[in-house]
Structure formats: C-alpha cells, structure tokens
Amino acid sequence: MERALSVAVVGAGYWGPNLARNFRSSPDWDLVAVCDLDEARARRVVGPRSTVDVMTSLTDVLARDDVDAIAIATPARTHAPIALAAIEAGKHVLVEKPVADTSATGRQMVARAEQAGLVLMVDHTFCYTPAVVKIRELIADGSLGDIHFVDSVRINLGLVQPDVNVFWDLAPHDLSILDFVLPGGLVPTGVAAQGADPLRTGQACVGYLTLPLADGAIAHVHVNWLSPTKIRQVVIGGSKRTLVWDDLSPQQRLTVHDRGVTLAGARGTDREATQVSYRLGDAWSPALPEKEALASMVAEFAASIREGRAPRTDGAAGLRVLDVLEASTVSLAHEGRLVRVTAGAGLEPVA
C-alpha cells in the first residue's frame, strides 16, 4: 500500500465531523488537522487523547507542507474563496454540495483546478451509496429500458435557514443522484419550480421541481422541511421495468418491478383503451452490500488523486447541479414558469 495521503477538514459544523470520522478510519488517508474559527467546536471533533491538530487559521492550514488535500464543509457562500485559496496553495480539494453559491464562481473553481492539475471533487454523498451505484448499473445495462419518469421525494422536519431555501438545501441530493444515474447526466430541457413559504420565514420551505427531459420524459423533485414524517423515495419508470428506491426501508431498499404499461400498436378511437396492455410481473430486490457511502467517497477522492484522473463526482457534475438550482431560483421569481437551462448562458423564462 502506498503511503496515506494527508488531509485537513475545514469546517467543524454539521457535516465536518462525518468527514473527519471517515478520513480517520480510511487506510487511504491520514487526518492531520481539523480547522474551524470556533476552536472548541474543532476540538470536539478531534476528541480526547488524539494527536490530530486543532487549527483556527485557514492560512496556516494551507501553509503546511504535510497537507495534500483539504475537505471543505463550510457554508456554500464560502466554498469558492476557500477552494480557490487551497488550489492556489497546491492542495487537492473536496467540497460539500452545492459546489458554490453561484454558477459563475463554480465555473471559476473548476477552471482553476484544471489549470493547476489538481483534483476538485464534490461530495455528492449519495452517489457513493450501494443503492445509487446499483441504480446506475441497472439503467446503464438496459434493465429498465428507456427512462420515462423519475419521481423523487425528500421530506422531513428540517432546519429552516435564513439564507438558503429548501431547494438549495435538499434538492442537490436528488439532482446529484439524477446526474449520476441518467445516461448523459442531468440535462433537462427546462426547469420549473413551485415553492411555498407558509410560515413566512422569507424562504420557500416546501418545493416542487419539474424537469422535462428529452423524448417526453420527466423528472420531478419534492423537497419539504415541514413534514413530520421522513420520506426519501425515488421511483424511476422505464420502458421495460420500474425501480423503487425507499432509502428508509430497513430491508429491501431497492425493488425492480417487472410490471408496467405497454403500448401495443396504434391508438384506438374507442374509449376502451385497447392499445395498452399490462405486464403484471414479479418484483426483485437485489442484495446490496452494507457499506458506508462516505467511506467509499473518501476512497474515491484518494484514488482520483493517485491516478491523476477526474473523480466520479467531479466539478462538472457539481456545475450541472448548480445550473438547475440557479434556474429554480429564476423560475420561483416568475410564478413557476419554465426556465431554459443552457450551460454557461443566462437563464430566461420561456416567453
């Protein structure tokens, strides 16, 4: 085994401790420091009887020769300045989702990392879960056929936040999954966003995202901070089979249904819908390995650095997600009208 790469985690808030724990237990990594403006918070992440350093200055972290990479788990608006400084200092970068708070700064991060020959990876954690990896396989090998619709629900009591609406908080998960599993990635023909702020918090707390896809297909995402029951379910309907992923089911998280509707010839003219038939087939739940997604994610970060290649969830993937989020904001401001997404171009509602 090669020597472990060394990493510092920047940000000891909600997600940082999870990153720290996984870097710590990974054979690929040596966690050398945890950095946060709040020293006590960083110290709690490091824990007792540990020689991992607690630091409060990002500059000091970036100045260290024994740091190969940094993992950024700070608020989205700080991603770009931290990442750009890290790239400047020659460090590989892992950044939480969303990759940045604007498409423009996100594109800058991707460009700089590419120029510097450094890895810029986005922590799209769900793309490292055994379930999502399996879904990608099942779509790629044709088991589902052509994709007809994707319906994704992610609702729970959530922390209403003053500077981020529910789309920017939760939808990156759904969008990054879609980007990962759909052949060709997430390239909707438009984005329509409907939101509500019944608590008058100043931000949408309930949100619906409609993404028309090529060939008449559609994706839809429901994100909600106000639901007392937790649901994380994705249904992916294909021309051959349909897949249901219930992420909270303790068993049988993934089920492939060999039943559906088949269009059997020309449209009839009678009210009796004779042109469709049903396949009432079996259901099947593939065995999934029990593996923590973050462990796979930090392994991929190390592998991409060592092999000098783009990681599975690279900056470009992060940008595709970011474009949809920005479009959702434009659509919200126009009563939910459909907004065309053209990479790198401005966003305009459909006339």
Place this chain on the structure above:
Amino acid sequence: MERALSVAVVGAGYWGPNLARNFRSSPDWDLVAVCDLDEARARRVVGPRSTVDVMTSLTDVLARDDVDAIAIATPARTHAPIALAAIEAGKHVLVEKPVADTSATGRQMVARAEQAGLVLMVDHTFCYTPAVVKIRELIADGSLGDIHFVDSVRINLGLVQPDVNVFWDLAPHDLSILDFVLPGGLVPTGVAAQGADPLRTGQACVGYLTLPLADGAIAHVHVNWLSPTKIRQVVIGGSKRTLVWDDLSPQQRLTVHDRGVTLAGARGTDREATQVSYRLGDAWSPALPEKEALASMVAEFAASIREGRAPRTDGAAGLRVLDVLEASTVSLAHEGRLVRVTAGAGLEPVA
C-alpha cells in the same frame, strides 16, 4: 322507516356494479333496474335469480313512474345529456365524477336541477370514507391549526385512456377531497399543471398539479398511471399539527403528528437558523369506523332527497373540481404556466 326510494343505475361498466351492489343492500333504496346499451353486461350486474330489471333504453327507464332517481355511471362526455334528460323527466340524479366534461355543461346541469327542485349529487366517493370525514373534523375543529400545505399522491398502474388524461381520470379524487376538507372549499389562487406522455399515447400519463392557496399555503397533487407501486397518501401540514393519511396502510390509516416547525420571533441574521424551533411531539391515530364509503354515499343521496336539501357533495362541489381540471388543461397547453381560476370566467395563463 319510510318506504325505500327506487333507483335505476345507468351504465354497467367499471363503476356501475359497485353502485348497484350498494343500492341493493341499502335499506333506503330499492334497485329496480340496471340499464346499459350492452344488455349482457347489465345482466351480469343484476345476476341470477333476481327480479331487478335489465333495460337497454334510457328513454324507457326515464318513462317509468316507479323510478325516483337515477345513478349515472357512464363516460364523462355523456353525463350532461343523460342528467338533463333525467331532470326533465323529474328524476333525482347521482352522477359519477367529474360531474361533466366541460364547465359550461356542468353549470347547466346544476341550474336545471335547481329550477326543477331536484337533487343533483356528485359521487365524490372519498368524501364518504371515515378517514376523510375525520380529516374534515380535525381541520374544522382547529386541531391542525392553519393549513400550510397539502401534498397528495395517487399513483398506480392505470388504464391509459385515449380521450382522458391522467389529470381528468385521477385528480378528481384528490380535488374533491381537498374541496371537502379545506375550510371554504377548493378555491386556489391559480393552477399550474406539468404533465408527461413518455409512452406517446397522446395523453399525459404522469401529472403534477400545483395549487397555490390563500396566505402562502400550497396544495400539490401527483397523479400517475405508470407506477408499479400503488401509493395513495395525503399529507396535510398545519400550523399546530400535521396529518398523514395513508389509504393503503392496513392499520393506522390516519396519523396526527404533534411535531413540526415553529417560527419563534424575528429572523436572525446568522446562518444558524435560530428563529425556528421544533416540536418533537407524540403521534396519534384516531380509531376509524369500518364502514364502506359507498354505503354512506347512497344513504346521503336518499337523505338529501327526503329532506329536500343539498347533499354533502352537491353540484357546486362538482363544479369547483371541474374548474381546476379545466384550468389544468389550459396550463398544460402553456408549458405549465400558472392559470388563474375565476368561477364562471374564462381561464387565462398569468401574463
């Protein structure tokens, strides 16, 4: 007990047999005839060793003196002519949902019945289920507080139909429930509909309906003919409590969650969202009587006739549902743009 009212069921297709069975076993009703152009189909509904008449002529049915009322379970486009003829003949009318295929003819039916002093009732079956009756009570007595959001999902493998899209086929259920439980009925400030037809059937098979409500609230309906798993779930979020209705759960169909998000004072400026707090309270499932909805529905039809009053689901309720369906068609034709609904007025997408 008063003498039973006599009724004839018109239409022996999918729903007619259910109506016939419930009229037959009701102490309020005497089922005297089943009428269908297809005599064999009508005969199957009547069954062996029965003296219920099988008829093939609507004119003959309406000419009978011993028929007090007719129940119409034919395709939507035939509701108006049949109902108008029945009213002309002095019969009370029960009609399947949607009340008519256009708002104009629906309004005509309502007006004629009123002029003739006859009952015109719409079979919004779900409004007679113990669960929906309980939901209405819980909202009316303030248990949920102000309604913040309603999310309704009704998906299953369904019969793709050449002349009706998934909104017109399934959403009447959700809309009639909303109309029944919301204080003031279903009066959205607009309607936006997103649909997809990935099978190229000529009709939307997957549909999403967004209904902004007063005071920042929102209702959303997901209807889908292509899902291999059957889901019928409604979440109603209120300022005090949130209700989840899972119509397919064999037990505990209705759960009231005494948990949620509370806005506690002024918005903070910090990223930490200090202005909201959580109530992590208990959940509660009220006992529901085991009672078939259609039995209650035919009882209400009889009671409204005897008492000379409007039934629980009258023509006006049917029109409110119809207005939203018509608006969804306009929205669909304009890439999902929000359409204002003004009763009796034309529908226009928001400029």
Place this chain on the structure above:
Amino acid sequence: MERALSVAVVGAGYWGPNLARNFRSSPDWDLVAVCDLDEARARRVVGPRSTVDVMTSLTDVLARDDVDAIAIATPARTHAPIALAAIEAGKHVLVEKPVADTSATGRQMVARAEQAGLVLMVDHTFCYTPAVVKIRELIADGSLGDIHFVDSVRINLGLVQPDVNVFWDLAPHDLSILDFVLPGGLVPTGVAAQGADPLRTGQACVGYLTLPLADGAIAHVHVNWLSPTKIRQVVIGGSKRTLVWDDLSPQQRLTVHDRGVTLAGARGTDREATQVSYRLGDAWSPALPEKEALASMVAEFAASIREGRAPRTDGAAGLRVLDVLEASTVSLAHEGRLVRVTAGAGLEPVA
C-alpha cells in the same frame, strides 16, 4: 358448459353469507336456498328482489330433489349430525373448518361419504389463495430446498368464545396451510401447546403450538385473540431459500429470500463459528393473480363432484388438522408436554 350444480347453504351466521355470495356469482353453481333456524338472518343473506329460497328446516332442504349439495357453515359441534344427514340424503357436502369437533365423528363423516360415493370437502379457504398455491409450488419444485422451520403468526382482536379456545378457532387456518404446502402433509412427530387465559374467560386466548417435524425441522404457530395489531405472517425456512408471506401487506405478499446460512463442512472447535457461511442474496416477489379464494374453492367443489374425485382439501386433510387440535388440548392439560400424534390412536403425553 354443463348445467350448474345446485346448492343450499346451511347456516347464515358469520361465514355463510360469504359462501352464499360466491356460490351465487359462480358459473358452476346455482344457489337455490339459504337455510337457518333464524329466518330473518337467512332472509338478509338472500337479499331483496331475489328468488333464492329462505328455509328454516334442514329436513326440508335435504328432501329437495333439486339440491345436489349442501354447504355447512354452522358451529363445529353440529357439523357431524348435519353432514351425516346430508350424506344419508345423497347430497355432496362442503363443511367449514374444523371438519368436526372430535376426531371420532370426523372419521365417521369421512367413512360415510366414501361409502356413499359422495364428495366431502372441507373449506380450508387459505389453500385456495393465490399465495398459498404459489407456496406449495415453490416447495414442491424444490425452490426452497428441504424445509427447516415454519413460523406462523395469526393474531388480532378476536371474539373470545365460551366453547372454543383460540387454538380451535384460529389454528385450523395455519394447520390447513401447513398440511397443504408441506410435502407429505402435516405429520408432526409431536404436539406441544402452551396457552394462557389472563382474562379468566375459561378458555385459552393466547396460544403457542410447537410441532416438531421429521429430520430436525420444526413448525410453530402463534394464535392470539388479544392483540390490537393484526398480524398474519408465515416464514418458511428452507435449505436453499426462505419464504416470507405477509398476508396483510398490500403489495408483495410473498417474498423469497435467496439468503440464509449454509453449513460448510465439519464443525470447528474454536468459538469463532467458522463452519457456517452466509448467502446474502437477492429477494424476489412472484406476481400473484388477484383472485378471491372462495371463488376458487367453490369451483373446486364443483369440479370434484363432476370428475368424481377427491377435492384438493378433502376429509382426510380435515382429519390431519383435527388430530393436531385434539393433541393440543391434551398437551394444554399437561402443562405443555409433548404429545405424540398417531392417526386414529389415543393421544398420550410423552412419558
């Protein structure tokens, strides 16, 4: 199609109406009469506008030439006298479970029917459900391998009865299923029954039945009248695969798990249990037709009469179930000691 056979239902209590409804809608049968000492109860089963006869005298029913068969849905202690009289009168007999209230009278019924060349069928309804038929197939074709254990749970709030304990009320379902699906039928090497009567009703309301099977296998049945939640679940563990049948799950009632424990060679001596390995395979849910069990049951009754053969659930099956029930009563009286079951012989607890 041959002419329909004619049948009279005797007993209009809890189950009789279900039999009547299914005979009525079956193309194989003509329901000519419903008989009950309580005329009003019988009349309610027949319903209005019907020419099916209401009768109160069993003698009159049996005297009719136009009755080919009778279906007995009366209390268990009356099964034998009614069935014997019917056989005497040359009628085929369908009888509710358990076939009789004692093994001796049950054997008499079987013998007389055989002598008279008449069909004696037991209404083991579950053996006609698509799920149980499928389970039998999966065991018969070797999909599960050798059967290692069967665990059956059937609990719900039930009507505590003064003359029947929970074993005699509920376990016939589980035992008839076991008899139907196990190769060779239900022939346990012993029966141990543990019961409790915490309400002091005079009858066990909670019961556990242990049935050691050949080759070290075991079956266990939990029946309970006092449970507020309804559970009907059977797990059948085999050497190749394990099957779970959740009869109340709205979807995926039957799941076959291709995972389990494999004994891989000689036993180790170390505490580390190196001799076993796990197969963490996929799960699979076969599609099941939607078909009412009672409809299949009455069809089988007709077919066995027409073809002059034993029905799927014949008197012998009823006797195997009855033997276990009698053994349970002996075991209960001896603090749950194991009782040997030898068909036709007396039952004795193991010394």
Place this chain on the structure above:
Amino acid sequence: MERALSVAVVGAGYWGPNLARNFRSSPDWDLVAVCDLDEARARRVVGPRSTVDVMTSLTDVLARDDVDAIAIATPARTHAPIALAAIEAGKHVLVEKPVADTSATGRQMVARAEQAGLVLMVDHTFCYTPAVVKIRELIADGSLGDIHFVDSVRINLGLVQPDVNVFWDLAPHDLSILDFVLPGGLVPTGVAAQGADPLRTGQACVGYLTLPLADGAIAHVHVNWLSPTKIRQVVIGGSKRTLVWDDLSPQQRLTVHDRGVTLAGARGTDREATQVSYRLGDAWSPALPEKEALASMVAEFAASIREGRAPRTDGAAGLRVLDVLEASTVSLAHEGRLVRVTAGAGLEPVA
C-alpha cells in the same frame, strides 16, 4: 464536573469497539487502554493518532493505578475469571451479557463485588434505549393495566456458534428487557424451551421460550438465527391498553393501542360470546428522544460508581436472566417440559 473516571476495555472483538467508542465520547469517562490478546485487533479499535494504550496483558491492565474500572467484552465463559481478578484488584466492573456462563459463577461474582464495595454492572444495553425506558414508565404508571401477555420476537440471520445456542446468544436481550419493565422483575413460574437444529450444527438455531407468569399471564420469546428477514418486535398486552414496540420501524417505534377485549360480566352459555366486548380506541405513539443507548449506559456506570449505589442493571438482574437461561437448557433436554425456577436451587422439570 468531577474528573472523569478512567476505564480500560477488555476484549476488542464484536462488541468491544462499541464500548470503546462510547467511553471515548463520554464526558464521564477517560478511556485509557484497550486490551486484547490479539494486539492488532486492539490497535484497530484505538485507531491512528491516538494516545490510548494498546495492551495485551490483563494482569498489566489490572496493575495500573490509573484504571478505575474495566469493561469486559470477551466470551461468556471468561467473564467470571476476568471479573473476579478485576474485583480482586479493586476495579469496578462492567460485563457483557450474559453475566456469566453458569449461575454458580455468576453468584460468586455478585457476592465478591458486594463484599469489596465495588460496582458490578451488566451491559443489558436495551434497558438504556429510550423505547424500553418509556415502556417501563408506561407499565409502572398503570397505563397498560395488569400485564396479560408479552410476545417477543428477535429473529435475523445470525452467526451460528459452536458453543452457544440461540437461546444463550439472543434471548438475554429479551429477558433483560422483561426483567427491567415487569413490576417485580422477571420471576416466571416456570420455563419451557422448544428448539430445533435443522442444519445439524449441534446447537439449537431456532428457539421458542414460554414463561408462565403469575395470575395467568404469559411471556413468550422467539429467537432465530436462520431468518432472512430481521424482526425485533415486542407486544405487551395489558388489561387497559396494549403496547407494540417495533424496534426496526424507522418511525413510531412505540405504539400504545387503546383497544382490546374486555370481559363484561358472567360467562354466557350460548355460542355467541356475549360476555366480551371490544374497545376499538385510538393508537398513540409517544415521542422518544434520539439517544444512543450505550451512551446512557456508560453514564449510568459512572453515576453508580460516584454515588456508591447499585446500577440500573446490576448483578442481581443479570442473575435473574441467567436462571432462565439455565432452565431453558434443562427444558430443552427434556423435550420442552416445563421447568420450575427457584433462585439458587436446582432446576427440575415438572413431574
């Protein structure tokens, strides 16, 4: 806050790492060493960049002055020698379940700890879960009324072990829970055990334990290593209400049903069981705090040491569980006959 107590974990196999992790993150404790004969295994528990000691000699651990307590997570047959040596060295002891492999050695441990004035605590982990703590409260405050039956199911694919059967491996969980929640602890009037070893491993892999309780009540435990589906469910039926605990349900783990059967007066003589009535009441799920049981458990260990009192799950509780386990072994050897349990006396099957 007082200074943290120092502890060493002995045994770095399956459970030791969980203990180590919780001692490490507890403000009450300072984890100073992890001890295992297999040094590499202990080192993996300690992890990188840590100053926690890795030790391979128990003698050396016990000789340290800076160790206040040890936590024993080794095989059951080694509990007694390790615990006795630790008590000899003046250390407080936390020991995994079962407290010992024989009742005799278990009693010796309890006696020695008492003489030395040291805490001997058994890690009955489930007694520290929020659900079990709530169940104890609901029984203690009379919410359930008198306890009528307890049905506990704990089944899953499990590691078949050469020296421990499924009763000794899994039932300690159920028994310790019963001991904790039942008023007066676990004092059954007898123990009957039915087991099966269909794989011919030399040990029962499927087990059923029946425990008659005072006043006609009954407890029953189903433990099973061969089930492909994981079930952990406890139903506790009381005279007032019934509680269902589904430990694997992601939401609503605990439900209290206000429905059941009520005995209303004298027994009737008619088959119609008129003497019982039903309460079809509501269900209620109390909110449970999200708290890791092991964190509460190590806190209780510290508190009992500091306050010089018996811990919540003391040695006596461990002995009550052990007595039932020993009785199960005797019953198994006598074809499942009921065995009387008298603390400290020999066990004999009922004549």
